[in-house]
Amino acid sequence: MNNNVIAIDIGSTNTGIYQAGHNIVLFEPSLVAFSTDNTSIIKEVGTEAKKLVGRTTGSTVVVAPVCGSQISDKKSCSAMLESFLNKISLKRFSSRPSVVLSVPCGITADELKDFEWVLRDCGVNDYVFVESPILTCLGLGLPLSEASPYFIVDMGGGSTQIAAVSLDGIICGINTNIGGMSIDALIMSYLRDRYGVKIGSLTAETVKQKICSLVPNDMTAMVVSGQSISTGRPYSVRITAEDLKEPIKTFFDKIFQITGMMLSKLPAEVSADVRKSGVYFSGGVSKIPGLEEYFRERMNMRANIIGDPQTASIIGGGIIAQDKDLLKKLRINKR
Ligand SMILES: Nc1ncnc2c1ncn2[C@@H]1O[C@H](COP(=O)(O)OP(=O)(O)OP(=O)(O)O)[C@@H](O)[C@H]1O
Ligand SMILES: [Mg+2]
Structure with missing residues (x-):
């Protein structure tokens, strides 16, 4: 097993890193605190940076470099990721690892370039991209095949991705900027x-x-x-x-409305399969108690919340990073 392979998910709220042959080796808030005197000086990153939110004076600024699952500040994102990589690299890697990076579904070529820029700026030259709902499916342990599609609703901090996934990839998906x-x-x-x-x-x-x-x-x-x-x-x-x-129902009702719209766009066979298996929720927000019952009541359809919904996409990244054939089949080929 090549341990010099990692999967990274840079979320709007949290960044997770999975190392092949190990497990999740880092899970920290996607935040970086800079000195305002010299914006290249990092004061804190991740968990320590989060402690400063709302508590800084004029000399420190806390930046969230990812917004709605897309990079809103490339330089800060690179500074944050480099610091995370250095943190896990201390004893683990002799050189920069190969990376499988989770990206939002339906990402455009320009948005993908931002992720590429960040990786290269951190010294990572060997990387592939996979759309996040595919990784979530794998991380939840759902047996992907061409014939069995799954419907994922991943409610993260800054985005919600809603997608039907099969071994062919994303059948139909959307990335919304609510979370x-x-x-x-x-x-x-x-x-x-x-x-x-x-x-x-x-x-x-x-x-x-x-x-x-x-x-x-x-x-x-x-x-x-x-x-x-x-x-x-x-x-x-x-x-x-x-x-x-x-108040919080207004959020879920909006998500369910978009879910309903996506369900109505599915090809007839896929729709029939999804109706049977139900919707799979993931992301930190799906930890809110009562979600399954509320979804069933509103949508007249089964909701599944299995495993740890918040780390599913990171674990899925780890699974695909260790399976060359699957990675070849499901990676994005926009480079
Ligand atoms: N027990 C909980 N109950 C409710 N919300 C929670 C719970 N735990 C975490 N969250 C929320 O989940 C969100 C973070 O989820 P997650 O880590 O999946 O996001 P992310 O992947 O960083 O973001 P995105 O996918 O939007 O880029 C935050 O808004 C956080 O407050
Ligand atoms: Mg996420």
């Missing part, structure tokens, strides 16, 4: 409008991860601290999962 951060924004607006309290994006994300739920009558509660809009003073409110249900 977990959209839910954070809905939580922030709800607290501002209902309680007159302003909270930061990190607090909103914590609220989402701790109490957001689609389970009926879920009274799980937490105290949220922020700033009163009227007085400017620190202010706390106690909220329950039930309070947040209506």
